[in-house]
Amino acid sequence: MAxxxxxxxxxxxxxxxxxxxxxxxxxxxxxxxxxxxxxGTGLAGASAAASLGELGYKVKTFCFxxxxxxxxxxxxxxxxxxxxxxxxxxxxxxxxFYDTVKGGDYRAREANVYRLASVSANIIDQCVAxxxxxxxxxGGLLSNRSFGGTQVQRTFYAAGQTGQQLLIGAYQALExxxxxxxxxQYSRHEMLDVVMIDGKARGVIVRNxxxxxxxxxxxxxxxxxxxxxxxxFYLSTNAMGSNVTAAxxxxxxxxxxxxxxxxxxxxxxxxxxxxxxxxxTLMSESLxxxxxxxxxxxxxxxxxxxxxxxxxxxxxxxxxYPAFGNLVPRDVASRAAKERCDAGYGVGASKQAVYxxxxxxxxxxxxxxxxxxxxxxxxxxxxxxLGKEVVKEKYGNLFEMYEKITGExxxxxxxxxxxxxxxxxGGLWVDYELQTTVPGLYALGEANFSDHxxxxxxxxxxxxxxxxxxxxxxxxxxxxxxxxxRTKSIPTDHPAFVEAEKAVxxxxxxxxxxxxxxxxESFHKRLGKIMWDKCGMARNEKGLKEAIAEIQALRKEFxxxxxxxxxxxxxxxxxxxxxxxxxxxxxxxxxxxDALNRNESCGGHFREEFQTEDGEALRQDDxxxxxxxxxxxxxxxxxxxxxxxxxxxxxxxxxxxK
Amino acid sequence: xxxxxxxxxxxxWKQKNAKERGRFETYQVKNxxxxxxxxxxxxxxxxxxxxxGKEPIAFDHDCREGICGMCSxxxxxxxxxxxxxxTTCQLHMREYKDGDTIVVEPWRxxxxxxxxxxxxxxxxxxxxxxxxxxxxxxxxxxxxxNALPIEKHMADEAFASAACIGCGACVAACPNASAMLFxxxxxxxxxxxxxxxxxRKERVTNMINQMDKEGFGSCTNIGACEAECPKGISLENIAxxxxxxxxxxxxxxxQNAK
Numbered sequence: 001m002a003x004x005x006x007x008x009x010x011x012x013x014x015x016x017x018x019x020x021x022x023x024x025x026x027x028x029x030x031x032x033x034x035x036x037x038x039x040g041t042g043l044a045g046a047s048a049a050a051s052l053g054e055l056g057y058k059v060k061t062f063c064f065x066x067x068x069x070x071x072x073x074x075x076x077x078x079x080x081x082x083x084x085x086x087x088x089x090x091x092x093x094x095x096x097f098y099d100t101v102k103g104g105d106y107r108a109r110e111a112n113v114y115r116l117a118s119v120s121a122n123i124i125d126q127c128v129a130x131x132x133x134x135x136x137x138x139g140g141l142l143s144n145r146s147f148g149g150t151q152v153q154r155t156f157y158a159a160g161q162t163g164q165q166l167l168i169g170a171y172q173a174l175e176x177x178x179x180x181x182x183x184x185q186y187s188r189h190e191m192l193d194v195v196m197i198d199g200k201a202r203g204v205i206v207r208n209x210x211x212x213x214x215x216x217x218x219x220x221x222x223x224x225x226x227x228x229x230x231x232x233f234y235l236s237t238n239a240m241g242s243n244v245t246a247a248x249x250x251x252x253x254x255x256x257x258x259x260x261x262x263x264x265x266x267x268x269x270x271x272x273x274x275x276x277x278x279x280x281t282l283m284s285e286s287l288x289x290x291x292x293x294x295x296x297x298x299x300x301x302x303x304x305x306x307x308x309x310x311x312x313x314x315x316x317x318x319x320x321y322p323a324f325g326n327l328v329p330r331d332v333a334s335r336a337a338k339e340r341c342d343a344g345y346g347v348g349a350s351k352q353a354v355y356x357x358x359x360x361x362x363x364x365x366x367x368x369x370x371x372x373x374x375x376x377x378x379x380x381x382x383x384x385x386l387g388k389e390v391v392k393e394k395y396g397n398l399f400e401m402y403e404k405i406t407g408e409x410x411x412x413x414x415x416x417x418x419x420x421x422x423x424x425x426g427g428l429w430v431d432y433e434l435q436t437t438v439p440g441l442y443a444l445g446e447a448n449f450s451d452h453x454x455x456x457x458x459x460x461x462x463x464x465x466x467x468x469x470x471x472x473x474x475x476x477x478x479x480x481x482x483x484x485x486r487t488k489s490i491p492t493d494h495p496a497f498v499e500a501e502k503a504v505x506x507x508x509x510x511x512x513x514x515x516x517x518x519x520x521e522s523f524h525k526r527l528g529k530i531m532w533d534k535c536g537m538a539r540n541e542k543g544l545k546e547a548i549a550e551i552q553a554l555r556k557e558f559x560x561x562x563x564x565x566x567x568x569x570x571x572x573x574x575x576x577x578x579x580x581x582x583x584x585x586x587x588x589x590x591x592x593x594d595a596l597n598r599n600e601s602c603g604g605h606f607r608e609e610f611q612t613e614d615g616e617a618l619r620q621d622d623x624x625x626x627x628x629x630x631x632x633x634x635x636x637x638x639x640x641x642x643x644x645x646x647x648x649x650x651x652x653x654x655x656x657x658k
Numbered sequence: 659x660x661x662x663x664x665x666x667x668x669x670x671w672k673q674k675n676a677k678e679r680g681r682f683e684t685y686q687v688k689n690x691x692x693x694x695x696x697x698x699x700x701x702x703x704x705x706x707x708x709x710x711g712k713e714p715i716a717f718d719h720d721c722r723e724g725i726c727g728m729c730s731x732x733x734x735x736x737x738x739x740x741x742x743x744x745t746t747c748q749l750h751m752r753e754y755k756d757g758d759t760i761v762v763e764p765w766r767x768x769x770x771x772x773x774x775x776x777x778x779x780x781x782x783x784x785x786x787x788x789x790x791x792x793x794x795x796x797x798x799x800x801x802x803x804n805a806l807p808i809e810k811h812m813a814d815e816a817f818a819s820a821a822c823i824g825c826g827a828c829v830a831a832c833p834n835a836s837a838m839l840f841x842x843x844x845x846x847x848x849x850x851x852x853x854x855x856x857x858r859k860e861r862v863t864n865m866i867n868q869m870d871k872e873g874f875g876s877c878t879n880i881g882a883c884e885a886e887c888p889k890g891i892s893l894e895n896i897a898x899x900x901x902x903x904x905x906x907x908x909x910x911x912x913q914n915a916k
Binding site: 047050051054065066067068069070071072074075084086122124125126127128129130131133134135136137138139140141142158159161163164165168171172173175176178179185187210237239240241273274276277278279281282400401404405407470471474519521522563565566570571573574 | 674773
């Protein structure tokens with residue numbers, strides 16, 4: 001099947017406006033007859049459910065957590081971008097669009113990114129109207145901060161809990177629709193297959209995680225808002241339950257998977273402390289606003305950080321990238337940290353860490369505060385004390401979290417940080433309308449591949465999730481469903497439902513009957529290690545080929561030796577996890593295949609064979625300026641389809657932050 | 659930070675499902691690292707149980723960074739354990755020493771029935787939010803975000819109330835199993851902002867009614883909720899809720915109250 005991205009004609013500025021004024025509409029009486037299934041209730045899912053419920057569609061939401069409010073969007077710390085230009089510092093829709101395309105290393109679709117930038121301002125308005133308590137200035141107006149990869153201040157935030165506040169806003173809007181009877185919500189339910197009838201997605205099979213029962217649900221359309229797949233690496237900043245299962249089932253039913261190898265490794269996470277580690281914790285990128293990153297100039301310097309004098313420190317980001325300094329994009333900052341550690345300059349017990357230092361920010365803020373308060377003869381202690389207070393107000397919760405995890409006080413000692421898997425730019429391939437290659441099946445938010453190219457800028461995930469849910473899908477879904485108003489609800493005893501449920505049930509029974517000797521967790525750890533070592537921050541042909549063979553072997557072993565305790569018909573978290581890990585294993589192989597196919601370095605995808613003399617990513621625009629969309633053809637068999645990326649407005653150049 | 663390992667005795671509540679009776683089960687966990695989180699210690703124990711062919715302990719958890727509100731253990735008589743302003747997932751094992759015995763129970767409240775072991779059903783909280791914990795604004799209705807300035811201290815206070823993660827520790831800590839801190843945090847968050855003001859009377863009335871319907875107990879000003887809240891939600895919220903509620907009552911409740 002040829003890929004049709006359905007990008008509307010016209011200039012970049014006109015495309016979305018034109019689409020909105022010409023797309024098909026569904027009248028209110030017909031909306032009440034149309035059923036929509038939404039998988040996942042994070043920012044994308046909750047905002048879509050609330051908006052579609054408001055419009056009058058009959059919506060069902062499903063999440064595996066105990067409440068929609070737990071979705072992992074909640075953990076986003078730093079903020080959400082919007083081209084409001086409240087700071088009068090030269091921001092505009094075009095600049096946000098440009099920064100995003102450049103930040104994505106020219107591997108995103110121009111039309112999608114422009115639409116994202118143009119609805120960004122509406123998102124802030126909507127959230128404020130819902131009562132989201134963004135940070136404000138003394139004049140009562142909204143406050144902004146800077147973020148990596150940009151030179152303007154366009155990030156709106158609520159202390160270090162922006163994701164939480166935005167999700168609670170969307171969750172409350174969703175709960176209102178539940179109260180009004182427009183949405184039915186199912187918590188502790190996990191989607192285990194898409195039901196296809198006459199070539200269209202017409203429903204899902206879900207498992208009630210409390211009772212173990214399988215359920216059939218019909219929908220005129222199915223929206224996957226199920227997040228990213230970073231947990232394929234086992235250790236990541238994702239929640240423990242975050243998984244690829246919904247997207248992977250859709251992939252196996254015909255939805256192409258776009259750019260699976262594009263993984264974002266976030267530069268500022270708390271380093272791994274031991275084999276027991278179950279997840280990694282992110283420290284918001286906003287910390288790079290004021291913190292300075294360094295390692296000792298001498299190899300293997302074992303002195304305590306505060307004993308190393310200024311002139312013996314290497315502020316390597318400021319040295320290598322004077323224009324952006326500590327605020328280079330995430331992929332650049334992560335690779336630079338890895339480069340220093342690999343070269344033997346790492347710090348801490350593991351030597352796999354660099355310092356993030358707040359000493360100079362404390363002094364700078366202290367001096368400003370002294371001036372503000374008119375303390376002309378303030379001594380050094382007063383300056384430090386006032387400076388710490390300012391830092392505490394800005395980043396207090398992050399500093400507290402660091403101290404709880406590491407037992408060290410970051411106001412006194414520089415934090416140790418190291419990159420960790422954080423976000424996946426790849427995802428289900430979607431067209432301009434967010435529809436996958438399966439009619440009636442949509443993917444929103446991190447679950448799709450669409451807006452971030454090969455690298456996402458900070459504070460843009462929240463923006464995309466809410467843009468898709470509040471402002472894009474209400475139009476594009478109507479355009480599809482307008483042709484479906486004569487389709488009556490299909491009873492769930494239809495053979496397609498029966499067959500899909502049987503396949504799910506057979507697979508669960510097969511898993512339970514293996515009765516092997518190795519736990520699910522242990523397989524997941526082994527998969528994660530292969531992925532991190534060979535398909536992580538740096539990749540090469542040899543490693544990727546080895547990884548593919550190792551993953552295939554791991555899959556065989558998993559299906560012959562996994563041990564799942566408990567029963568099928570009860571609350572059984574080990575079984576839930578086994579279902580997910582089985583899918584991660586298959587996805588891991590595809591990620592390596594994609595990484596092997598892409599003989600270039602771009603954004604988060606760094607192939608060691610393709611770098612400049614000073615170690616920067618080297619793109620091959622003549623050969624790889626396309627989206628790699630993979631079609632599932634059977635076990636270990638994927639066919640590549642290419643969507644060429646045409647840059648009509650932005651001229652791709654070597655990305656420089658120097 | 660000095661690293662050490664320890665052996666521990668765990669007494670954990672085991673309950674097959676909501677219908678069957680539960681009991682404490684005793685486990686020995688060996689070689690626990692002081693750098694582990696409390697839940698990682700449970701991971702180690704569960705791996706050990708699976709290897710021995712026994713059933714692992716079911717517990718709720720997800721983000722493991724203290725924000726999703728899913729983890730919910732009652733540890734040695736305290737919701738989320740001994741650390742101030744800390745969820746179970748952020749509690750670390752350096753709190754304990756070799757030879758310690760730790761008792762772990764689920765949240766106990768009739769409005770939070772046990773699903774299995776340490777896992778409880780908190781959908782009653784969703785239903786309280788459904789009763790009015792929102793601003794009625796449809797997508798697309800919003801004015802410019804800066805059209806309505808909000809005093810910084812009000813915005814900050816609203817944020818402090820909105821920081822509630824809905825974990826239910828307040829209910830678990832309260833001898834009456836009251837949900838007043840949870841409800842008051844949402845009522846306060848929205849009442850303090852101009853956007854939430856038009857519906858404040860119906861909101862407080864309907865949310866309180868729903869709380870009562872769910873079977874949560876009454877507030878008798880004990881303050882255990884505030885002491886155990888991992889996000890530092892203050893008792894002032896309850897005072898504010900009472901003012902809101904009385905205000906709504908004097909107004910004859912509200913025309914839209916259910």
